[in-house]
Amino acid sequence: MSETRLKIALTKGRVEQQVLPLLEQAGVDCDLIRHKERRLIFEAPTQPYEFILAKGPDVTTFLERGAADIGIVGSDILVEHRSTQYELLDLGVGKCQFILASTADFDPAAPKRKIIGTKYPLITKRYFDRLGQDVEIIKIEGSVELAPLTGLADAIVDITETGTTLRENQLQIYDYLQPVSTRLVVNRLALKQHQSAIYELVDRLAAVVQTDAEKEIMQ
Ligand SMILES: Nc1ncnc2c1ncn2[C@@H]1O[C@H](COP(=O)(O)OP(=O)(O)OP(=O)(O)O)[C@@H](O)[C@H]1O
Numbered sequence: 001m002s003e004t005r006l007k008i009a010l011t012k013g014r015v016e017q018q019v020l021p022l023l024e025q026a027g028v029d030c031d032l033i034r035h036k037e038r039r040l041i042f043e044a045p046t047q048p049y050e051f052i053l054a055k056g057p058d059v060t061t062f063l064e065r066g067a068a069d070i071g072i073v074g075s076d077i078l079v080e081h082r083s084t085q086y087e088l089l090d091l092g093v094g095k096c097q098f099i100l101a102s103t104a105d106f107d108p109a110a111p112k113r114k115i116i117g118t119k120y121p122l123i124t125k126r127y128f129d130r131l132g133q134d135v136e137i138i139k140i141e142g143s144v145e146l147a148p149l150t151g152l153a154d155a156i157v158d159i160t161e162t163g164t165t166l167r168e169n170q171l172q173i174y175d176y177l178q179p180v181s182t183r184l185v186v187n188r189l190a191l192k193q194h195q196s197a198i199y200e201l202v203d204r205l206a207a208v209v210q211t212d213a214e215k216e217i218m219q
């Protein structure tokens, strides 16, 4: 019988940087990824894993189409892209918050129809639907903070971690929507086919994931 090789789609960038130490503590050899230069696919030579490095939204596409067995991606992306994949583990990294933010003169209670800039139109729409407000949503691909500063939008829905970007651009938080963290998700068919290999990796990762309480004790 041939050995199971798990295809793992890992979000490149911030998530990759925070997840590599966890994978290493769980015994996964990440040397090739650390020295990858422009390569995007890595076969771990001594281990049954193949890593695919992709943008977060594409990680969900690889999983949905069965081109990857496991995905490592932010919960922001999973919610925004209506992912129906099975979530097995909160990796406790990539932690940030969805917020409503704007300049100091923004009035959230003003009766006019608001214009909201965001990378996350679905999450934004759901938030304002819950408030019973009809808003105009402008999709922005990055540097979302520019929107209220330039008059493109009245406010933004974005994620913040340290608050530095908001502070340095004189923006303030008007509401907190939901927390975000990096999740390990799995294609349902892959879970049926490779159950023991997937759970073996998940158990090893779960053993090195620190809870918030543990992180506080370590500080
Ligand atoms: N400030 C932040 N702090 C912590 N986690 C964040 C922060 N911003 C984003 N994330 C998490 O990291 C994921 C990817 O972020 P990253 O900034 O690497 O990629 P990106 O948003 O595609 O940006 P870029 O296009 O600049 O590469 C997000 O989906 C989210 O889960």
Ligand SMILES: O=P(O)(O)OC[C@H]1O[C@H](OP(=O)(O)OP(=O)(O)O)[C@H](O)[C@@H]1O
Residues within 6 Å of the ligand: 141, 142, 143, 144, 145, 158, 159, 160, 161, 162, 163, 164, 165, 166
């Ligand atoms: O609260 P902070 O720690 O300052 O982090 C917040 C920033 O991080 C994210 O942007 P990212 O760095 O992904 O760049 P982007 O604007 O290109 O999306 C987010 O969109 C904020 O701009």
